[in-house]
Amino acid sequence: MKKVVKFGGSSLASAKQFEKVGEIIRSDKDRKYVVPSAPGKRFDGDIKVTDMLYDCYHTASEGKAFDDKLAAIQERYLEIISGLGLDFSLAEDFKVIRKNFEDGAGDEYAASRGEFLNGKVMAAYLGFEFIDAAEVILFDEDGNFNADETDKRMSARLKTCENAVIPGFYGAKADGTVKTFSRGGSDITGSIVARALRADLYENWTDVSGFLVTDPRIVKNPEVVDIITYRELRELSYMGASVLHEDAIFPVRKAGIPINIRNTNHPEDKGTLIVSTTSQRSKFTITGIAGKKGFVAVTVDKDMMNTQIGFCRKVLQVFEENDISIEHMPSGIDTMCVFVHQDEFQEHEQMVLSGIQRSVEPDVVDVEADLALLAVVGRDMKEARGTAGRIFSALAHANINCKMIDQGSSELNIIIGVKNADFEAAIQAIYDIFITTQL
Numbered sequence: 001m002k003k004v005v006k007f008g009g010s011s012l013a014s015a016k017q018f019e020k021v022g023e024i025i026r027s028d029k030d031r032k033y034v035v036p037s038a039p040g041k042r043f044d045g046d047i048k049v050t051d052m053l054y055d056c057y058h059t060a061s062e063g064k065a066f067d068d069k070l071a072a073i074q075e076r077y078l079e080i081i082s083g084l085g086l087d088f089s090l091a092e093d094f095k096v097i098r099k100n101f102e103d104g105a106g107d108e109y110a111a112s113r114g115e116f117l118n119g120k121v122m123a124a125y126l127g128f129e130f131i132d133a134a135e136v137i138l139f140d141e142d143g144n145f146n147a148d149e150t151d152k153r154m155s156a157r158l159k160t161c162e163n164a165v166i167p168g169f170y171g172a173k174a175d176g177t178v179k180t181f182s183r184g185g186s187d188i189t190g191s192i193v194a195r196a197l198r199a200d201l202y203e204n205w206t207d208v209s210g211f212l213v214t215d216p217r218i219v220k221n222p223e224v225v226d227i228i229t230y231r232e233l234r235e236l237s238y239m240g241a242s243v244l245h246e247d248a249i250f251p252v253r254k255a256g257i258p259i260n261i262r263n264t265n266h267p268e269d270k271g272t273l274i275v276s277t278t279s280q281r282s283k284f285t286i287t288g289i290a291g292k293k294g295f296v297a298v299t300v301d302k303d304m305m306n307t308q309i310g311f312c313r314k315v316l317q318v319f320e321e322n323d324i325s326i327e328h329m330p331s332g333i334d335t336m337c338v339f340v341h342q343d344e345f346q347e348h349e350q351m352v353l354s355g356i357q358r359s360v361e362p363d364v365v366d367v368e369a370d371l372a373l374l375a376v377v378g379r380d381m382k383e384a385r386g387t388a389g390r391i392f393s394a395l396a397h398a399n400i401n402c403k404m405i406d407q408g409s410s411e412l413n414i415i416i417g418v419k420n421a422d423f424e425a426a427i428q429a430i431y432d433i434f435i436t437t438q439l
């Protein structure tokens with residue numbers, strides 16, 4: 001059996017956390033390939049090393065003194081190295097980093113050093129081989145991840161070693177320029193390594209006992225989901241369930257490798273299994289609830305819109321021309337509504353509105369900002385009657401005005417629009433009706 005184990009920043013924030021990780025790896029001989037993140041927060045209010053690096057590089061790039069900031073980062077690693085009693089030094093690496101910061105190596109290079117250095121510490125601690133992700137995670141000239149070449153290069157490289165530590169979050173272009181994935185991207189690296197190895201399992205170790213029905217920062221102690229499909233998880237992580245990066249599904253899904261989310265602080269818990277398909281029904285009608293704030297709804301009304309062929313296309317083209325991606329588009333006979341990200345939209349607001357005016361001459365265009373979208377997701381929802389009714393009644397009882405509802409044709413999810421201010425209460429109300437009271 002081959003298992004790839006990824007440890008998040010919360011699992012590697014201190015020497016004590018490293019020791020837990022060491023025990024987990026040593027307790028199972030199949031755990032031979034390790035993907036670490038950079039050290040995360042040790043306590044509430046602490047700063048992740050990745051954020052310290054961005055900040056330090058920002059200072060350096062303004063031509064200001066950054067020695068203190070770099071020293072504080074080095075101190076984080078020294079604390080881990082000495083806490084573990086390792087005879088190992090990163091002094092030479094910090095000299096190189098300092099020089100590269102002065103030479104303007106870029107903020108992606110800067111951020112990637114968190115994982116690079118932690119990978120070195122981890123390899124020294126475990127006695128595993130260290131593989132620099134820049135050699136095996138490849139990006140093309142335009143900075144897009146090159147999946148096929150990476151798979152080839154990574155598979156070939158991993159064949160040469162019994163065990164290895166491959167730092168998460170970054171790779172490089174052919175010319176050596178370091179590129180990072182988006183935040184939380186070590187999850188993607190873990191998935192890429194699992195695929196290259198054709199591993200039996202990808203374990204993703206974090207600080208919660210699996211994928212929870214909803215965000216524990218909103219609902220207290222939510223239930224753990226035992227088993228969830230890639231599709232359900234993708235819907236939920238895209239909509240803000242941050243435990244797993246939304247793009248971490250693709251490499252393992254292609255290879256049919258299950259992901260197991262586990263808790264470094266409670267390794268005895270089974271966690272959540274993420275699979276391509278399952279005959280197991282979910283414990284509740286729904287599998288999970290997630291959501292994001294910060295959307296704008298642009299509503300376009302025009303009498304007899306339904307008879308005008310190409311109307312929707314013309315409206316959507318205006319968004320496309322302004323480089324704005326569309327999240328949802330519920331529509332009626334004489335009205336269509338387009339949900340977009342507020343930050344993307346507000347930059348081009350007047351261009352979009354005048355563009356719509358020109359291209360379809362609507363009767364009314366209305367814009368509403370500060371909206372949130374919630375996704376209620378579940379593979380069993382299509383079998384259950386009254387799911388939407390229960391959602392509406394939960395929201396009505398909580399005095400929340402539902403701005404929009406959109407059910408995908410796969411019936412895997414229902415998307416609900418509410419005001420930003422009602423976001424947390426809406427999640428709690430939906431959680432209560434399906435899980436706490438099961439009314």
Ligand SMILES: Nc1ncnc2c1ncn2[C@@H]1O[C@H](COP(=O)(O)OP(=O)(O)O)[C@@H](O)[C@H]1O
Binds near residue numbers: 208211243
């Ligand atoms: N549905 C969810 N299930 C589990 N955790 C969630 C969910 N939604 C949000 N989270 C948050 O995700 C956190 C774990 O992700 P992250 O902070 O990226 O961890 P790591 O440092 O291990 O990569 C949890 O501590 C939790 O607060």
Ligand SMILES: N[C@@H](CC(=O)OP(=O)(O)O)C(=O)O
Binds near residue numbers: 038
């Ligand atoms: N360290 C990076 C990448 C990452 O995946 O971190 P974590 O596993 O702690 O979410 C970040 O903070 O974004």
